[in-house]
Amino acid sequence: MIEVKEVSYSYNGKKALDKISFETENEFVAIMGPNGSGKSTLVKLIVGMLKPDEGSIKVFGMEPENARDLIGYMPQRETIAKHFPIRVKDIMIMGASSRRFPTREEMGNAMEALQKIGLEHLWEKRFSALSQGQQQRIMFARALAKKPRLLILDEPFNAVDVPSRNMMVEILKEEREKGTEIIVVVHNINPILHQIEKVVLLNRKCIAWGKPAHVLTPENLKETYGADIQIVRCEEGYCHPLIGDEHAG
Amino acid sequence: MLDEFIIRAIVAIFLLAINSSLAGSFTIFRDVPFLVAGSAHAALAGAALFIVLEGWVAINPFLGAVLFAILIAVSASRAKQANVAIGISFAFSMSLAVLFISLIKEQAARVWGLLFGDLLLLTDRDILMMATFTVILLTIYLAFIREFLFISFDAEGAEVSGINVAWFNVLLLSTISLATVVAMKAVGAILVYAMLMAPAAAANRVAGSVGRVFLLSGVFALVAGFLGMLVAMILPVAPSAVAALMVTTIYFITLKRRE
Numbered sequence: 001m002i003e004v005k006e007v008s009y010s011y012n013g014k015k016a017l018d019k020i021s022f023e024t025e026n027e028f029v030a031i032m033g034p035n036g037s038g039k040s041t042l043v044k045l046i047v048g049m050l051k052p053d054e055g056s057i058k059v060f061g062m063e064p065e066n067a068r069d070l071i072g073y074m075p076q077r078e079t080i081a082k083h084f085p086i087r088v089k090d091i092m093i094m095g096a097s098s099r100r101f102p103t104r105e106e107m108g109n110a111m112e113a114l115q116k117i118g119l120e121h122l123w124e125k126r127f128s129a130l131s132q133g134q135q136q137r138i139m140f141a142r143a144l145a146k147k148p149r150l151l152i153l154d155e156p157f158n159a160v161d162v163p164s165r166n167m168m169v170e171i172l173k174e175e176r177e178k179g180t181e182i183i184v185v186v187h188n189i190n191p192i193l194h195q196i197e198k199v200v201l202l203n204r205k206c207i208a209w210g211k212p213a214h215v216l217t218p219e220n221l222k223e224t225y226g227a228d229i230q231i232v233r234c235e236e237g238y239c240h241p242l243i244g245d246e247h248a249g
Numbered sequence: 250m251l252d253e254f255i256i257r258a259i260v261a262i263f264l265l266a267i268n269s270s271l272a273g274s275f276t277i278f279r280d281v282p283f284l285v286a287g288s289a290h291a292a293l294a295g296a297a298l299f300i301v302l303e304g305w306v307a308i309n310p311f312l313g314a315v316l317f318a319i320l321i322a323v324s325a326s327r328a329k330q331a332n333v334a335i336g337i338s339f340a341f342s343m344s345l346a347v348l349f350i351s352l353i354k355e356q357a358a359r360v361w362g363l364l365f366g367d368l369l370l371l372t373d374r375d376i377l378m379m380a381t382f383t384v385i386l387l388t389i390y391l392a393f394i395r396e397f398l399f400i401s402f403d404a405e406g407a408e409v410s411g412i413n414v415a416w417f418n419v420l421l422l423s424t425i426s427l428a429t430v431v432a433m434k435a436v437g438a439i440l441v442y443a444m445l446m447a448p449a450a451a452a453n454r455v456a457g458s459v460g461r462v463f464l465l466s467g468v469f470a471l472v473a474g475f476l477g478m479l480v481a482m483i484l485p486v487a488p489s490a491v492a493a494l495m496v497t498t499i500y501f502i503t504l505k506r507r508e
Contacts, residue, residue: 047409068411075405084278086402087458094399094406126457142406 001025001181002046002150007055009041015204016041019055022200022209028172028182030212032189033202034225039185040076042202043154046183047073059150072148074139076155077132085126088114088138092123096145113145114138116171117164132159140168150181157191165191189216190240216241255478257371258488261435262474264376264383265444270467271390272428273449275421277462278401284325285445287335288318288426289438291342297349297360311378311430314363317342318430322422326415331422366437368478368488375434382431386424397421398459436489443493444470451500469499 002024009017017038031039044050045057048064059067092110093102102110114120117137127135136159143151151172157165172182173195184192189199189212199215201207203224208215221229221241230242276285295317296310303310321338328334350357371379390397396417399407408414432441452465470492477492 044405049405049408068409071409073406073409075403079403079405081278081280081402083280084401084453085456085458085462086398090398090459091402094395094402094410100395 001060002183003056003058004042004046005056007042007045007052007057009038009045009050009053011041017045018205020202020206021055022206024181024183024198026179026181027197028176028192028195029184029198029200030189030192030196031183031185031200031202032187032224033207035187037203037224039202040154042200043152043183043185047071047152067150070149072143072146072151074143074151074153074156077136077139077158080135080139082128082135085128088119088122088125088127088130091127091138092142092145094142096142109147110142110145113141116144117141117167133161133164136160137164137168140171144171144175148180150183151175152183154185155187156184157186157188169195188243190243193238193240194236213239254369254371255482257373257376258368258478259475260376261368261371261379262471262478264379265432265435265474266467266471267383267387268428268432269445269448269470270463271386272425273445273466273470274452274459274462275390275397275401276425276446277449277453278398278459279421279425280401281325281331281335281422281425282446282450283332283335283339284322284422284425285429286442287321287325287339287342288429289433289441290339290346291317291321291426292430292433293360293363293438294342294346294349296363297346297353300353300359301349310359311434314430314433315382315427318426319423322426323419326419326422362437363433364438365487366433366435366440366489368435368474368492369481371435379431379434382427386428386431389420389424393417393420436493440489440493443497444473444489447493447496447500448473451496451503454500454503469496473499 004020004022007017007020008015020042031042033039045052046059046064048068057064060070092114096102096110097106111120114123117140119134119137122130127138136156140156143153156168169191176182193212196212198210199212200209201215201220201224207224208220216239218231232240232242234240276282292314295313299308299310299313302308321335321342324338325331325335350360396412399412400414400417404414429441429445432445436444448466448469449462451469452462456462456465473492473495476495477488480486480491481488
């Protein structure tokens with residue numbers, strides 16, 4: 001449960017977010033907007049990496065930094081170092097345990113998360129030797145390994161091929177069924193459109209917030225992206241904005 | 250029986266290898282290669298300042314070197330672009346070094362000595378100082394290796410996991426600066442860059458795990474240090490120069506191997 005109230009944030013005097021407000025109630029939420037719209041800044045505020053200039057954020061009723069034990073976080077791939085030979089198992093354990101010496105259960109959770117995405121055979125491998133898609137899936141598994149109440153994923157499908165992406169979406173669906181709250185930052189919403197319950201449409205301010213069918217309208221999309229965005233209705237009745245990618249079921 | 254200068258040089262090579270293994274590897278992992286050069290030159294300014302102050306208070310110039318090197322680490326840790334901050338601090342501290350040295354003309358040789366160092370001319374006091382700081386560094390690395398690795402790999406993830414990234418970043422960069430000053434005692438400010446960076450950079454290219462980078466960089470530094478000393482015992486050359494040539498050659502060989 002996340003409560004974002006009148007939140008503003010500026011970088012060097014330039015407003016990145018302006019009076020953003022929304023409230024989630026254990027839902028699968030997508031944050032969507034063009035490049036530079038403040039999506040990642042909003043996520044950093046939610047996990048407590050940044051402090052709002054104005055307004056307040058509560059996660060499960062707590063200050064974000066106090067709720068970190070409940071959050072599984074996957075950062076954008078550009079922020080990860082890939083130039084030294086850290087092994088997959090070390091990364092997985094980093095995610096699963098906050099202790100110096102992880103327990104047997106935490107090691108088990110790390111392996112289980114890796115098995116879930118079908119990459120358990122890479123346990124001993126160097127992270128830097130893997131393909132970009134495999135690296136993304138490992139980071140996704142690391143967020144799952146903590147068995148969090150809230151999953152926050154920043155552009156999780158970047159560089160991931162379609163079959164792997166579909167597998168990740170299936171896992172998110174299972175997590176949701178187990179009651180995990182999920183926040184996903186996406187450039188292209190189509191891979192998860194059938195699973196999400198709410199959308200935040202963002203371009204420095206909150207253009208719209210609510211159910212996808214109400215938010216993803218031609219007017220809102222034009223205001224967000226500054227251009228006419230074509231919308232296609234799929235067989236299941238979902239309205240897919242055609243932004244940079246294909247429709248994935 | 251071995252000459253006491255040789256015994257001290259052997260001990261110094263072991264201490265150098267430990268610093269090269271730990272601080273050198275983390276310099277590569279944290280991607281702050283310029284910090285070693287920046288710290289070494291800031292250390293010159295610190296040592297020169299403390300020599301200037303010797304006229305009023307009795308303080309060891311080595312502590313001045315440590316203080317200035319850590320200041321450059323702190324400034325780097327606060328900057329968004331660490332390598333730019335290190336570069337500017339480098340220029341600032343070198344200007345200070347030249348300024349202070351001009352004030353102590355009759356003792357300038359003591360400062361310039363830091364530029365080159367001499368493995369075979371170390372005193373018991375130098376070794377004691379190097380050993381003390383190496384033990385402190387080793388303790389810090391053993392205590393916080395998980396945090397240091399986590400912030401080097403994924404600072405955002407580390408922050409969300411509850412690690413105080415800003416604090417551990419200052420601590421990590423300070424340990425690198427401190428290790429630089431320790432190693433400078435043996436090889437000087439110019440060659441310290443080669444002795445800390447090249448073994449770790451070479452190890453990073455060939456090792457299959459973080460643990461092996463630590464191990465291999467220590468081995469490379471150790472072998473180069475001993476070969477440098479052996480050559481210097483036979484030929485009239487500086488041991489640290491030979492050692493630095495060795496480790497940089499190892500690095501170039503590893504480049505070739507991957508190609």
